[in-house]
Amino acid sequence: MQCAGKRMYTEYIKLSPVSSAQRELGKGNTSATAPPAADNAIRSGAMETPRPTPRTGPHFDLAASKNVTALLGKTAYLNCRVKNLGNKTLNMQVSWVRHRDIHLLTVGRYTYTSDQRFRAIHLPHSEDWTLQIKYPQHRDSGIYECQISTTPHMSHFIHLNVVEPTTEIIGGPELYIDRGSTINLTCVVLYSPEPPAYIFWNHNDAIISYDSPRGGVSVVTEKGETTTSFLLIQQARPSDSGTYQCNPSNAQSKSVVVHVLNGEYPAAMQRGGQSFSPHTHCVLLASTLFLAVS
Known part of the structure; x- marks a missing residue:
């Protein structure tokens, strides 16, 4: 057995x-x-690590809900994208609150403020809940809260910065140029959320023509976060004296008065892009005499 x-x-x-x-x-x-x-x-030799499961509850899509820089007076849009709100829309609402005064601006697609510049935008079946602000002013800058009415509520903060582009001409308001040198005017556009579509240059209220019989006139514009436009006029002559104006499409214009001189030395003189004062000229002259004597 x-x-x-x-x-x-x-x-x-x-x-x-x-x-x-x-x-x-x-x-x-x-x-x-x-x-x-x-x-x-x-x-x-080892147990497999469990893979993370996608979030099932409502949450913010941070990549589509960013801070906003808006141009003064130009409509601003603050977007808040909420994922997985789904069919719970009837029970859960997305609201916008202004932090400066804790003022409720919108709930869902409805606007709860008497300021008609504010408006709630939401398309059916969309995940985007947008706050529209018409004619934004500097006082509208600050933090805005996108809020989901969960328990406890969920919040995402978006900062709005309302800017007004400014225009500067380096070396202004007056420039003194020696006859025969090159006039180099540099116009800079600052604090612009987008580059200007164009920049015009005027001389004594007339638009400068770059293919005029005078010749030797050119413009180079470099666009970016800071846009710079260079106006170059070769072989400066007395008729080139006058008021030059830089006119960006999205900012206030700026002017500079140019004096083309014949050997005079006023308060400031630009030679080949450099600025000289009478004191600097005296120092250079004294140095030359010292070297000659020694």
Whole structure:
């Protein structure tokens, strides 16, 4: 009987091979067979780390809900994208609150302020809840809160910065140029959320023509966060004197008065893009005389 029992056990092993890992699992379980996934994980030496599951509740899409820089007087749009709000829209609302005075501006698609410059924008089945501000002023700058009416409520803060582009001409308001040198006027447009579409230069209220018979007149404009326009006039002559005006499309104009001189040395003189004062001229003259005597 013992031999027969041994033969039956041997037959069972042949019919149902069990790995060493399965036998280890079988020590603490009623079944000696481990699930294939667990067996593979044990054979690889470590259990597989569970993959993160996507968020199921409402949350903000930060990539589509950024701070805004708006141009003074030009309509601004503050966008708040809420993911997974789904069919809970009837129970949950997205609101906009102005932090400066804790003023409720919008709830859902409805506007709750008497200031008609503010408006709630939301398209059906869209994840975007937008606050529109018409004719923004400097006082509108600050923090705005996009809020989801969960319990507790969820908030995302967006900063609005209302800017007014400014125009500067380097070296103004008056420049003194020596006759025969190159007039180099540099106009800089600052604090503009977008580069100006164009920049015009005027001389004595007339638009400068770059292909006029006078010749030697050119403009180079470099657009970017700070836009710079260079007006170059070669071989300056007395007729080039007058008022020059830089006119960006999205900012106030700026003027400079240019004097083309014949050897005079007024309060400031520009030579080849450099500015000289009478004091500087005297120092240079004294240095020359000193070197000549020595």
